[in-house]
Structure formats: structure tokens, C-alpha cells
Amino acid sequence: MKSRTTTAHRRSVQVTAVAAAVVASLSLTACGGGSGGSGGSGGKVKLSFSWWGDASRAKATQDAIAAFEKANPTITVSTQYATFGPYNQKLATQIAGGGAPDLMQIDWGNQSQYAQSNTLLDLAAGPGAVDISGLDPKFAGSGKEGAKQVAIPFGQATQSFVVDVTKLEALGVAVPKAGWTWDDVATFGAEVKAKSGGKLYGISDPGTTWAAFQSWLLQQGKQLYTADGKLGFGKDDLTAFWTMCDNLRKSGAATPANQTATLINGPAEDPLAKGTAAAEWDYDSIFASHAAATKDKLQLVPLPTIGGQTGMYAKPSMLLSVYAKSKHPKEAAKLLSFLVNDKAAGTALGTSRGLFPNTAVRQQLAATATGNDKVVADFEAANASQLAATPAAPPKGDGQLITLMQRIYGGVSFGQQSPEAGAGSFMQQAEQILGS
Amino acid sequence: MSARTAPALPGRKAAARASSGRRTGRTVLWHVGVVAIALVVVYPVIWMLGTSFKPATEIVTSNRPWPLHWTLQNFPDGWHANPGVTFGKFFVNSLVISVLAVAGTLLSCSFAAYAFSRLEFRGRSVLFAAMVVTILLPYHVLIVPQYAIFKQFGWINTDLPIVAPKFLATEAFFIFLMVQFMRGIPREIDEAARIDGCGPYRTFLWILLPLTRPALITSAIFSFIWTWNDFFTQLVYLNDTEKFTVPIGLSLFVDQTGATSYGPMMAMSILALLPVFLFFLAFQRLLVDGATSSGLKG
Incomplete structure (x- = not known):
């Protein structure tokens, strides 16, 4: 999905020039420039705000917006939303056509690209200045491109293993504990496989997951990308990771290729929901969706370690940016600040986007959290001290590497290619994608 | 078309009478084949119809197209899925x-x-x-x-x-x-x-x-x-x-980063198919008329 968005966008940029010429030659005067949905009437400022998500997030967002409008009677906010894939296609079109919303939720993978085309307003100073003193500076830094603060994280997620406690208890297998190693994963998987009579695998094979590979690199003090947006690892690293996954799969500790292939479809269709894997790598912000897809009791466990390092970090599950051409940058920044700092926003939003950005409000919310929210809040609190520094935003092309990883490891897991040969072709294609 | 094929029929019937046993066998085989292909084509629609009556937990865990426990809940759930609008x-x-x-x-x-x-x-x-x-x-x-x-x-x-x-x-x-x-x-x-x-x-x-x-x-x-x-x-x-x-x-209904509600989605998809189906049904006779009369040769 993401890669399609990226290519569509690139194509869009090329035709923008043509579009601009057409529009100029028509010299239409009606309703010129600016952002979509702007224009004040009767002293009221009308803002547009777009985001992606499902229906439960729509409800939470509307409540937060209502709280903002109540506190700021001179501003009305119209929201627009769609689900992740379509949302990004629509946003790319809006940006290329010069009609993006005043405030928009963006994916971390698109941040560099939009920042380079000067689509995002600087939020550190000027009319769009937002107070982010209440956020962890390391985490807030994820929205920086060079010296500019182009986005503010709108929810914190952390890497984890989601574990099916009900199934493990039924088999008499102990739930993995913090500090477990990749060797423990192999023993754990083998035990699950043996005790279930081969019906249940230990974990969903993490070999297709780009972010799981990133965690594995961080555990060894390596980076996925260099500071200038090139690959930060070598062919040997990827070969070692895939060989480890290959062995897990061959020994029966991880799911076979045909089941691993369903991982890309989201929590409702993956091996954990289908009851064929006892644990699965994912962000803790997805926990509620995993819980909704099964009747079993689930729990979050920190990642397996290498040398005591978990490689987990505070990742922005999504970010908020103000459109550079917005007619009301001040009001848009005000809404942004409300959504990431205000207690009322935090209460309305819950954990539908991950943990609340403002740390003081986050702690207040954690104290009263229940159900799935409590599981996530407790997990984050327990691991806060273990987190590695948040890396810089991924470069343009990151989305394509995610799908490249899925495709090539797919071939490896179906036995068409050795891990080493797969890693070789991955490196070659990845360098081309990032070089362009 | 029909006018041209009609006179050929008596001849074919005569031939068929001569080897009626072989012909019946072939017809049966032909129909079995056609029905099998039709089932493959219709299967997704049948699955969609069945899934719209399944409870959420049964959708990805079971492979049978019809539900084990019937429920009508998907229809109101889908109808009211989005806040503020049906x-x-x-x-x-x-x-x-x-x-x-x-x-x-x-x-x-x-x-x-x-x-x-x-x-x-x-x-x-x-x-x-x-x-x-x-x-x-x-x-x-x-x-x-x-x-x-x-x-x-x-x-x-x-x-x-x-x-x-x-x-x-x-x-x-x-x-x-x-x-x-x-x-x-x-x-x-x-x-x-x-x-x-x-x-x-x-x-x-x-x-x-x-x-x-x-x-x-x-x-x-x-x-x-x-x-x-x-x-x-x-x-x-x-x-x-x-x-x-x-x-x-x-x-x-389908969000990769959130909950995917297949039941309500299938229920609403069935409803979404209805107008197209009815529209096609209403105009199909005219469409066939059109196809035959398009050979208008004065």
C-alpha cells in the first residue's frame, strides 16, 4: 500500500507543473489559493483536519475536537478521514493539487518526502509555533527534519511480542519473561510445537517484518539507516537475521511460509488471531486490535534481547503537521498543541493512537486506565527505562523497502532462495530505491 | 441466429437417437462440469453472504462458507458503524x-x-x-x-x-x-x-x-x-x-492499523450489491434485445 502511495505521489509531483500551467492559463479568480475548507465567516475561523483510522478512532477524535471547539468558540473544525491506504493516496493528491487540510495526520515514513517538498510548516518558531516542552525531547525529535520541527508525534508506540496467554496456559508452557534471548525464542517455540502436537507454532516468523529487523539491529548497536538516508547495515547483517528466522521456521518454532504470508493483512487475519501461533512481533499500539480478533487472553512481552539490549524505542505511531499553505497557521498550531498536550484531548483520545504525547498527562491517564489500555500503559511504564534513542525519520523509499522485505523473504521462506542469496538481491534493489 | 439453427435440430435429434446412451453420458458430464465451474465463480459471493451472518470470531478461524452460529448483528453494526451518520x-x-x-x-x-x-x-x-x-x-x-x-x-x-x-x-x-x-x-x-x-x-x-x-x-x-x-x-x-x-x-471497515470488522463489512457489501443487481435485472432483458437487434441490416 505504502509503496503504491509513494510512486503515485512521485508521478503526481511531475504532473503538478502541468496542472499549475493549466490553472494559470485559465486564470480563474474564484476562490483562489490557500488550503481546503479555509475561509472565515462572521469572525469564525474554519479549520480542516484530516487523519486516518477506523470507526472507534473516529468517535474518539470527534470527542477531542468537540472539547477543543468548546474551549475555543471562535474556531470550528471540520474533519475528514479514511483508512490508512486510501488516506495516503488522497493526501498525496491533495498536496500535489495544492489543497491539503490545515492540520494533517502523517505517517512517519512520509515525513521526509513531504518536508523536502516544503509542504509542512515549521512548528518550532513563527506563526505555527507549538509548545512541546511537555514531551520527551528525544521522542519529539522524531518530528525533526534538519533544524526544522516539521511534525509532532501524535501517539507513542513501542515494539513488543503479543503473547496468547490462554493457549500457553492450556499447554503448560511458561509465558516468556523480560530479558529472554533469541535462543530462548527457539526453545520456547520448540516446546510449544511439541506440547501442542504440532498444531501451534511458537511465534509468527518475523523475517518479513522490516521493523523487527530494525529492532534486531538496534540490539547490536547498529542502525537501519545512516544519517544521510542510506542503508546503515551490510549484507552480512541481513543474512544473519534471515538465517536465524530460517532456522526458527525449519525447526517448527516459527510459522511456515504460507501462514507468515498473511501477516501483511492486519491483526484480524494473522496467525495469532487464527490460533496457529502463540506469539507475534508487533507494536503495542495495535494491541487492542489483536485483542478484538481473538477470544483468548493476550499479554505484551518485551522483545528478545542480545547482550541485554531489547532494541525497543519510542516510535511515533503517527504525527501531526500543519500545511505550509494554510491560511490559519496560528489556529492550526493551536489545535495541534491541544491534541498533543491537553488533558481533555488525552481523555477523549484514550490510547486509540498509542500513548498520549504529553508525558504528564500520560501518567495521569495511565493511573485510571482499564482493560486493554491498562495492559499497554503498564507495558510502556515497565519498559520506559529500557528504551533506545528514537532514530531519525526514515528516508523516502522506506515504504518500498517494507514491501521489498516481504517479497524477498517470502521467496526465502518458500525455499526458492537461500537467506544469503536473498540478502544479496535485497541489498542491490534497496540501494537502487534509496539512491533514486 | 435462432432461425438458422432451428432447421438443423431434427437432424441432430436423429443422430442422437442412434447413440442415445453415449449422449446422456456426455450431457451429464457436461452439466457436472458447468455446475462445478459456476460454483467456483459464485463461491466468493456465497462466502460473502455466509460471512455476513457469522459472529466476528468465526470469520477467520473457520473455513466453511456458512455460519456455525447464525447472527443478524452484523447488519445493525455495519449500518451504525460510523459515528453521526448511518x-x-x-x-x-x-x-x-x-x-x-x-x-x-x-x-x-x-x-x-x-x-x-x-x-x-x-x-x-x-x-x-x-x-x-x-x-x-x-x-x-x-x-x-x-x-x-x-x-x-x-x-x-x-x-x-x-x-x-x-x-x-x-x-x-x-x-x-x-x-x-x-x-x-x-x-x-x-x-x-x-x-x-x-x-x-x-x-x-x-x-x-x-x-x-x-x-x-x-x-x-x-x-x-x-x-x-x-x-x-x-x-x-x-x-x-x-x-x-x-x-x-x-x-x-478495513484498516490495517486498526480493527478490521469483516462481519459488518460483508453485511453492508451484500446490501451494496443489491442496487447493482436490481438495476441489471431490470435492464437485462433490454440488453439482450439490444444485442440481438444490433445486427440490424436493413
Whole structure:
């Protein structure tokens, strides 16, 4: 999905020039420039705000917006939303056509690209200045491109293993504990496989997951990308990771290729929901969706370690940016600040986007959290001290590497290619994608 | 067709009587084969129908197309899935857009087709070629310039960017279809009309339009189905949830980063299929009529 968005966008940029010429030659005067949905009437400022998500997030967002409008009677906010894939296609079109919303939720993978085309307003100073003193500076830094603060994280997620406690208890297998190693994963998987009579695998094979590979690199003090947006690892690293996954799969500790292939479809269709894997790598912000897809009791466990390092970090599950051409940058920044700092926003939003950005409000919310929210809040609190520094935003092309990883490891897991040969072709294609 | 095959039947019957056993065997085999293929084709629809009555936990865990525990809950759940607006509103919106699109396409494309097929004017063949070429342009190339223009008009977040182009004969495929059909109508008919005193407008209205009916019906059916199913245009131009159409509403059920509610989605998909199915059912007889009478050879 993401890669399609990226290519569509690139194509869009090329035709923008043509579009601009057409529009100029028509010299239409009606309703010129600016952002979509702007224009004040009767002293009221009308803002547009777009985001992606499902229906439960729509409800939470509307409540937060209502709280903002109540506190700021001179501003009305119209929201627009769609689900992740379509949302990004629509946003790319809006940006290329010069009609993006005043405030928009963006994916971390698109941040560099939009920042380079000067689509995002600087939020550190000027009319769009937002107070982010209440956020962890390391985490807030994820929205920086060079010296500019182009986005503010709108929810914190952390890497984890989601574990099916009900199934493990039924088999008499102990739930993995913090500090477990990749060797423990192999023993754990083998035990699950043996005790279930081969019906249940230990974990969903993490070999297709780009972010799981990133965690594995961080555990060894390596980076996925260099500071200038090139690959930060070598062919040997990827070969070692895939060989480890290959062995897990061959020994029966991880799911076979045909089941691993369903991982890309989201929590409702993956091996954990289908009851064929006892644990699965994912962000803790997805926990509620995993819980909704099964009747079993689930729990979050920190990642397996290498040398005591978990490689987990505070990742922005999504970010908020103000459109550079917005007619009301001040009001848009005000809404942004409300959504990431205000207690009322935090209460309305819950954990539908991950943990609340403002740390003081986050702690207040954690104290009263229940159900799935409590599981996530407790997990984050327990691991806060273990987190590695948040890396810089991924470069343009990151989305394509995610799908490249899925495709090539797919071939490896179906036995068409050795891990080493797969890693070789991955490196070659990845360098081309990032070089362009 | 039928007139030509009818006399051949007695002969075939005689041959069949001679080897009736072998023939029965072959017929049975033929039917089994056809039914098997039909099942494969219909299976997704059956699965969709069954899934719309399944509880959430049963959908991905069981492979059988029909539910183990029947539930009707998916229908109200899907209907009220989006806060502040029901799926009924999406149906009304989709219906308005689709009906307007059909009206616009029929009106404008038949005019354009008449001009291309009957009227003599300078640059006709060049313009016709240019129009056909627009069929080949991928939609993604057009969307950004279109978006920029419609934004200048102040048409974003209205139905106009979706409906207005249909009234301006932008659907080259339908023009092409009608032109080809009109070319098959003998010119002697127009000439007779002209002798009786018809100008170009009356020739179009009284002579060509009624004779083009099969092509118009084909265009109406496809135009309706395409607009009803169109997702991307409606997604890009409509912002408010109250203005959403059925395809956008359905897409809201599947979020990779959130909960995917297959049950309500399938329930609403079944409902979304109904208008298309009914539309097709109502016009199917006319479509078949059109296909047979298109062999009009004077």
C-alpha cells in the first residue's frame, strides 16, 4: 500500500507543473489559493483536519475536537478521514493539487518526502509555533527534519511480542519473561510445537517484518539507516537475521511460509488471531486490535534481547503537521498543541493512537486506565527505562523497502532462495530505491 | 441466429437417437462440469453472504462458507458503524451520484456521438482520434490537474467534480460505443427524414436516438455500475462523512492499523450489491434485445 502511495505521489509531483500551467492559463479568480475548507465567516475561523483510522478512532477524535471547539468558540473544525491506504493516496493528491487540510495526520515514513517538498510548516518558531516542552525531547525529535520541527508525534508506540496467554496456559508452557534471548525464542517455540502436537507454532516468523529487523539491529548497536538516508547495515547483517528466522521456521518454532504470508493483512487475519501461533512481533499500539480478533487472553512481552539490549524505542505511531499553505497557521498550531498536550484531548483520545504525547498527562491517564489500555500503559511504564534513542525519520523509499522485505523473504521462506542469496538481491534493489 | 439453427435440430435429434446412451453420458458430464465451474465463480459471493451472518470470531478461524452460529448483528453494526451518520445516508449519496452520472452520460455522449457519426465538420477525424486517445490515459495522470482545477472552482467537498464531467461527454468509451453503433444505422434513414423536412436536431431526436436504444441501454448499465463502484474519485473529492458514498463507507471497515470488522463489512457489501443487481435485472432483458437487434441490416 505504502509503496503504491509513494510512486503515485512521485508521478503526481511531475504532473503538478502541468496542472499549475493549466490553472494559470485559465486564470480563474474564484476562490483562489490557500488550503481546503479555509475561509472565515462572521469572525469564525474554519479549520480542516484530516487523519486516518477506523470507526472507534473516529468517535474518539470527534470527542477531542468537540472539547477543543468548546474551549475555543471562535474556531470550528471540520474533519475528514479514511483508512490508512486510501488516506495516503488522497493526501498525496491533495498536496500535489495544492489543497491539503490545515492540520494533517502523517505517517512517519512520509515525513521526509513531504518536508523536502516544503509542504509542512515549521512548528518550532513563527506563526505555527507549538509548545512541546511537555514531551520527551528525544521522542519529539522524531518530528525533526534538519533544524526544522516539521511534525509532532501524535501517539507513542513501542515494539513488543503479543503473547496468547490462554493457549500457553492450556499447554503448560511458561509465558516468556523480560530479558529472554533469541535462543530462548527457539526453545520456547520448540516446546510449544511439541506440547501442542504440532498444531501451534511458537511465534509468527518475523523475517518479513522490516521493523523487527530494525529492532534486531538496534540490539547490536547498529542502525537501519545512516544519517544521510542510506542503508546503515551490510549484507552480512541481513543474512544473519534471515538465517536465524530460517532456522526458527525449519525447526517448527516459527510459522511456515504460507501462514507468515498473511501477516501483511492486519491483526484480524494473522496467525495469532487464527490460533496457529502463540506469539507475534508487533507494536503495542495495535494491541487492542489483536485483542478484538481473538477470544483468548493476550499479554505484551518485551522483545528478545542480545547482550541485554531489547532494541525497543519510542516510535511515533503517527504525527501531526500543519500545511505550509494554510491560511490559519496560528489556529492550526493551536489545535495541534491541544491534541498533543491537553488533558481533555488525552481523555477523549484514550490510547486509540498509542500513548498520549504529553508525558504528564500520560501518567495521569495511565493511573485510571482499564482493560486493554491498562495492559499497554503498564507495558510502556515497565519498559520506559529500557528504551533506545528514537532514530531519525526514515528516508523516502522506506515504504518500498517494507514491501521489498516481504517479497524477498517470502521467496526465502518458500525455499526458492537461500537467506544469503536473498540478502544479496535485497541489498542491490534497496540501494537502487534509496539512491533514486 | 435462432432461425438458422432451428432447421438443423431434427437432424441432430436423429443422430442422437442412434447413440442415445453415449449422449446422456456426455450431457451429464457436461452439466457436472458447468455446475462445478459456476460454483467456483459464485463461491466468493456465497462466502460473502455466509460471512455476513457469522459472529466476528468465526470469520477467520473457520473455513466453511456458512455460519456455525447464525447472527443478524452484523447488519445493525455495519449500518451504525460510523459515528453521526448511518449507512443509509451513504446509499442515498451513491444513488444520487449514480443516477445523475447516468443521465449526464446518456445526454452528452449521445450528442457527441451524433456529431462524430453524422455531421460533417472541419477537424472531425482529428478530434475523434483525440477523443479515443483519452481512453488510454491512466486516471492517476489526470487526477492531480483535475483536482487543482476543481479546487479553483471551489467544488471540493461537493458532488460536482464527480457529476459535472459526465454532462460534458468526458466518458470517451461511451461516445466511442455509440459512434460505432450509429455508424451501423443506414444513412438512407436520415436522408428520408431530411426529405420529409427534418433538420439535424430533429433527425437526431426522432430518428437516430430511438434506433440507438440498445447502445444507450448498454451505456446506462455500465455507467451506473462504474459510478456506483467508483472509489478513488469519490474518496478524493468528498471530505465530510455525511457526503461519503457506499464504496468509501465500505473501505472504512478495513484498516490495517486498526480493527478490521469483516462481519459488518460483508453485511453492508451484500446490501451494496443489491442496487447493482436490481438495476441489471431490470435492464437485462433490454440488453439482450439490444444485442440481438444490433445486427440490424436493413
